[in-house]
Amino acid sequence: MRDIPLSGMGADAGAVLEYYGALLKRYGPQGWWPILDLHHARKGVNPTKxxxxxxxxxxxxxxPRSEAQRFEICIGAILTQNTAWPNVEKALLNLKQLDCLDSGRLLALSEEILKGAIRPAGYFNQKARKLKVFAEFYASLKGRAPSRGELLGLWGVGPETADSILLYAFRVPVFVVDAYTRRIFSGMGWFEKDAEYESIRSFFESSLDGDYKLFQEYHALIVEKGKRMRAEVVKK
DNA sequence: TTCCAGGCAATAC
DNA sequence: GTATTGCATGGA
Incomplete structure (x- = not known):
């Protein structure tokens, strides 16, 4: 299996930044990661999203502007594994209703209540376990940021989830690779569909010279593009 | 009705 | 190391 994204296939650092600019111009700022309660007017929300x-x-x-929001992002990253966001939103709202968007309170929840709350997000048996594992780890952090290795060591946290947590909950400038990233850029000939997660990640990270904001926006734009591509296919 | 979403772990070779 | 399979809800 090919594991190096190859400059020979048309991708170089300039192209990476250029494509980011094109996406931003076309779709506008995305404003990720979504937060349940924004305590200010949602000025500038893109109505065509x-x-x-x-x-x-x-x-x-x-x-995130609070520890509660930081935890909410982490939980959302786990709940959205192979799952449409509106379903995740329902689960998060249920947890909020229980006042359990908090590591300690989530740990105190019974299995049955927890599973019931996250049921809309699918895979609720597995995800209940994943959330418990993560909540325990999160509490043990006592406010410090986790390393990528620590996150990957957790049962239920793979590379995309780890990187989403680092990027959106802890503002670490990492490039998140997801199914849309593979689809879009392999379609453009930048690398093979089955390229290794790590090779895609290192390719983008070494090509981009920016802070966490650039990485947040780029990933969000890729997802928006990917969703629209799918919508186009379905329409036909 | 079928298809599939902002993956991951377990298993089989 | 590579390929396959189970996990589950809700919207299109």
């Missing part, structure tokens, strides 16, 4: 438009904050990179 596909899927749920709740909780986005275009052009505002100040989230």
């Amino acid at each position: 596909s899927g749920s438009i709740n909780g986005y904050h275009p052009g505002d990179f100040s989230y």
Whole structure:
């Protein structure tokens, strides 16, 4: 299996930044990661955004603004594994209703209550276990940021989830690779469909000279593009 | 009705 | 190391 994204196939650092600019111009700032409660007016929400438009904050990179929001992002990253965001939103709202968007309170929940709450997000048996494992780890951090290795060592946290948590909950400039990233860029001939996660990640990270804001926006734009591509296919 | 979403772990070779 | 399979809800 090929594991190096090959400059020979048309991708270089300039192209990476250029494509980011094109996506931003076309779709506008995305305002990821979505947060349940934005305590300010959602000025500038892009009304043409596909899927749920709740909780986005275009052009505002100040989230998370609290420990509770940081934990909420982490939980959302786990719940959205292979799952549509509107379903995740339902699960998060249920947890919020229980006042359990908090590592300690989530740990105190019974299995049955927890599974019931996250049921809309699918895979609720597995995800209940994943959330418990993560909540325990999160509590043990006592406010410090986790390393990528620590996250990957957790049962239920793979590379995409780890990188989403680092990027959106802890503002670490990492490039998140997801199914859309593979689809879009392999379609453009930048690398093979089955390229290794790590080789894609290192390719983008070494090509981009920017802070966490650039990485947050780039990933969000890729997802938006990917969703629209799918919508186009379905329409036909 | 079928298809599939902002993956991951377990298993089989 | 590579390929396959189970996990589950809700919207299109």
